Amino acid sequence: MGSITFLNLIGMKNKELTRRTFLRKTSFGAAGLTLASNNFSRLFANIQQDSNKLALLGGNPVRPKGSVLGIKWPVIEKRDLEMYIQAFRDKNWSEYSNRKEEFGTQFNEEYAKFMGVNYCAVTNAGTQALEAAQRAFDIGPGDEVITQTNTFVATPQSTFNLFALPILVDTDPETFMINPDLIEERITRNTKAIIPVHIGGAVANMDKILAIAKKHNLAVIEDCCQAHSAEWRNxxxxxxxxxxxxxxxxxxxxxxxxxxxxxxxxxYLVARVGAYVNNGRDPRGKGRIFPGANLRPTSFQSANMLSQLKRQDEQNEHRDKNVTYLEQLLSGIKGIKPTRKYDGQTRRAYYAYQMVYEKEYFSGLSKAKFMEALQAEGIPVNNGIDSNLHKDPFIDAYLNLDSFKRIYSKERLDKYKKELQCPVNEHLQAEIGISLYQAVFLGPKRDMEDIVTAIAKIQKNASKLL
Ligand SMILES: Cc1ncc(COP(=O)(O)O)c(C=O)c1O
Structure with a gap:
């Protein structure tokens, strides 16, 4: 066989393996994931066939053009359609009365049970969930909320929309989560809350964050918009x-x-949220005793959520198995590894499964070129860092508003801008972070082998792309 070997895949160094020795030596027995001989044959065939010419240079891609890695998202089955149609037929499209029959009320009950909490208040979007949660703590003009630069813009927008200031903290270089050791120095007498984001589906260091919050009497609002079913200490x-x-x-x-x-x-807190999203109507039936807006979902949305919820466990297990297998295969390749997880993270979610790319193991190939090459092989790799919000023009869009200038002194706003420094996140974004989307892990096990085959192929040929 050519110079690409399975040594890369299983982390062995000094001699090329024959097919037989490979089979003998690749038993992942502990997790019951022995690489079966038919899997091996395919992997073997793939690497042989694809190792010569990179797709980016005109060779055959590892995945045929147009094939979907994992599954097409979202999933729709008969039950989803039936529930959706039922919502339509019920002619109760606007749900505001908190009655048991409403899809939204049913979802609140089911989701609270599924998440292991007492209460849930449904909203029409994650952005509005964040706004309503901050409202529950009466966060408003003059207040500060600590969050992170590596998140979707909605997180800090929801704070700005309440005329408060989101403080964007830099990233832990190993986990890509908010760096908990940089939080305390950003607390002022105006700080009201911390919003850690479980970005990509991994979990922020909640032990440290809860301890800081307790010490300074701050609320903790978790942004779990990318982390359904991830767990911290079970x-x-x-x-x-x-x-x-x-x-x-x-x-x-x-x-x-x-x-x-x-x-x-x-x-009390969740009732305040429920009221805020429903024009102030207290879900406990105590009238309009809280501030409110209309952030309600329609019955169609809630029916869809209820139906989709039923496949959560099965899909989570499917992703867990595939990622375990992928990590076993990857453990033999130098230069691509999952981000480090904190000890307290007992389960991660996979909205964007983040990995670390080390170009020194790819002949110095830049992350951008590596991603391009991997995409050409049919592996839809994404950026592992959601964003560098501290550099995003959305900040000036708020700070330049007359209302913000009325609330905050020029000195305060200048200081705010001066403190927008997150060099670690910038480095990760430019050089290191890559990720794969959750639906990639809902396909057959073989798809994991294709990912590794493509990476190994690029590693072997990296110098040709320099
Ligand atoms: C981390 C994070 N927070 C908040 C949101 C906002 O959610 P929505 O798009 O439902 O408003 C998103 C959505 O992508 C997100 O990824």
Missing amino acids: KKVGSIGDLGCFSFQQFKSLPAGEGGAVIGNDE
Whole structure:
């Protein structure tokens, strides 16, 4: 065989393996994931066939053009359609009365049970879930909320929309989560809350964050919009802090087009959220005793959420198995590894499964070129860092508003801008972070082999792309 060997795949160094020795030596017995001989044959064939010419240079891609790695998202089955049609036929499209028959009320009950909390308040989006959760703590003009630069823009937008200031903290270089050691220095007398984001589906260091919050008497609102069913010390995220916010936007692991929820164990807090999303109507039936807006989902959204919820466990297990297998295969390749996880993370989710790319093992090939080459092989790799929000023009869009200039002194706003420094995140974004989307892990096991085959092929030929 050519110079590409399975040594790369299984981490052995000094001699090329024949097919037989490879079979003998690749038993992943501990997890019951022995690489079966038919799997091996395919992997063997793939690498042989594909190792010569990179797709980027005109060779055959590892995955045939147009083939979907994993599955096409979202999943729709008969039950989803039936529930959707039922919502339509019921002619109760606007749900605001908190009656048991409403799809939204049923979802609140089911989701709270599924998440292991007492209460849930459904919303029309994750962005609105975050806004309503901050409202529950009366966060408003003059307040500050600590969050991170590596998140979707909705997280800090939801704070800005309340005329408060989101403080963007830099990233832990090994986990890609908020760096908990940089939080305390950003706390001022105006700080009201911390919003850690379980970005990509991995879990932020909740032990450290809860300890800081306790010491400074701050609320903790978890942004779990990318982390459905991830766990911290065997408890689902969203139930660790005071409130947890979720998105059910189409790409999320529980998709409903648009939709969201806030969960928690404190009846008063979740009632405030439920009231805020429903024009102030207290879900406990105590009238309009809280501030409100209309952030309600339609019955169609809630019916879809209820139906999609039923396949969560099965899909989570499917992803877990594939990622375990992928990690076993990857453990033999130098230069691509999963991000480090904190000890307390007992389960991760996979909205964006983040990995670390080390170009020194790929002849110095830049991350951008590596991603291009992998995409050409049919592996839809993404950026492992969601964003560098500290450099994003959306900040000036808020700070330049007359309303912000009325609330905050020029000195305060200048200081705010001066402190927008997150060099670690910039480095990770440019050089290191890569990720794969959750639906990639819902296909056959063989798809994991294709990912590794493509990486090994690029590694072997990296110098040709320089
Ligand atoms: C981390 C994070 N927070 C908040 C949101 C906002 O959710 P939605 O799109 O449902 O408003 C998203 C959506 O992508 C997200 O990824």
